[in-house]
Amino acid sequence: MKSLDLDLLGYLHLLKVLAPEAILVVTALVVLGFGLSSSAERMRPLLTRLTLLGCLAAGAFLLIYPENAFLQNGMVVLDPIGRIFKLAILGLSFITVILSAASPVRRHFAEYLALILFSTVGMMLLAGTEDLLMIFIALELTSISLYVLTAYHKRSAASAEAGLKYFLIGGVSAAFLLFGLSFVYGVAGTMSLRELAVIAPHLANDPLMLAGIVLTLVGFGFKVAAVPFHLWAPDVYEGAPTPTAALVASGSKVAGFFILAKLLAIGFGSSVGMADWSQFRPGWLPILAIMAALSIVLGNLAALVQSNVKRLLAYSAIAHSGYMLLGLTSANVPGFTAVLFYVLVYAVTTVGAFGVVSIVERRRGGSQLQDFDGLYKTSPGLSLSLLVFLTSLAGIPPFAGFFGKFYMFSETLAASAPGTNPGMLWLVILAIALNAVSLYYYLVVLKHVFVAKPAHEIRLKAVACAPVIGALALAVLLLGIFPNVLLEPISNAVTAYTKEIAKPMQAR
């Protein structure tokens, strides 16, 4: 291990690289401080604005500080791809805060905002590290904040149940992850992903290394809600306050998939393995393939029978985790680029969908399918936004979800060597078939919105977050038509990154 000694300049440099996170922490502390005053209830708008300002300042700093950094042997990293994801996470938290401004959370609002900021810091650290220990700590910072946020409806039994389930299952998954990482550290003797990439080829068939990889994947499987580690997701999505659910579904998924991709590509790049029956080799690829197949099948089929839209979105999220794991089975640079693009598109779409649900829930008192009856009559703008989000999730052109899925599936197919039997063909066929199934349950929601007679005649009042939802819908549409706006920066950043790491990912 290299020396961790830092002089004053070293600390200043570290602070400069981590300034966005530091800004968020300071904002959270200030918000907490304001929340202590006796008139905290009346200060809700001020607190919200302060939080939004903090997010904006952090984002602005990320944009104007162009220098790349590699500090403390990879504990803190700042590179173009990490910067894109940090900005995306900040944006998602920004939207979550806007959604929270009118949320049913009444008491301890300052703490609610502070916890959102803390979990954002965790996700951003996750996007900017190449160290096993930092990955674990950042993941825990994110998760623990999210556990509390999930249980934030103090009077709601469902929220408490969801929080407890999320906490217990998340705790177990953290134990698996830590156990796996400790195996990897025990065999390889290093925490740094890049050093691991150099050492790992000698350990490709070491049983302890493989056990470490499996345990790590189990831990991440919990975090990204892949079958068979998905059981917490429906309850959490349904029981949590809707803005929290939006953050769990978008921000934590973005950060989780980003670091999972990084871990698989660099750290475990030499233990890919083979999922073909004929030429099976142990590694992470067969595990991912199985988890992807199960998630796609179970997520899509279970969503068919849901009557609560938040629960439906949860099963849809499980299915989408499956699609993204499928993308990771490509195990090459274009495939990973496609996954990174898709996870961002998915996050934008899903946060928008949860935004619509949160407005409906607030005005009509529930998120059952019946509560969406005749939404089009009373608020057409909101309904059209929901149409955009759900059809994008179903993967219908011209929305971003279509392009993202198409790109991901085609890169997965293209990953196999030319002339040989495409290894992941069966999985892609399965995914496309069940994607057609998924169209049904999205359309059921839309049927309630556009066709069913409204039970409520009350017009939904215009709310502050409506423009944001409209903007998200527009973004989903534009990203579908001009995907290059986002794809090109990601692709360039990934290419630059692959050039930068000493040993490129092993070709299949």
Added chain:
Amino acid sequence: MTDYPLLVIFLAIAIVFPLIPLALAWAWAFFFSPAKPGKDKGAIYECGIESTGAAHIQFQSHYYLYALVFLIFDVETVFLLPFAAAFLKLPLAAFFALMIFLLLLVEGLVWAWAKGILQWK
């Protein structure tokens, strides 16, 4: 790499070892001892005396908040001790870094205090 089969053998022995006396005891009981359960025979022995009253008493939830706050400051000491031991050899920057760490904890304490967590109700 070559050590792993040995570990598997150890594991097998470790599983079989406690099973043999258990099986012997079970066989002995099955063949030689008649079943005559009684009040005293069925009593829990070697595990303390029989409990009186329900175990479902209510704790003050305040107790946990106290314990949590205590835990954080207890752990803080663990970080402070090596810092104090190496104080003279540390650069100035390390001093500032630890002061920031302490400030964060102090803010936590102030917050807990203002929220009335330190008041026993």
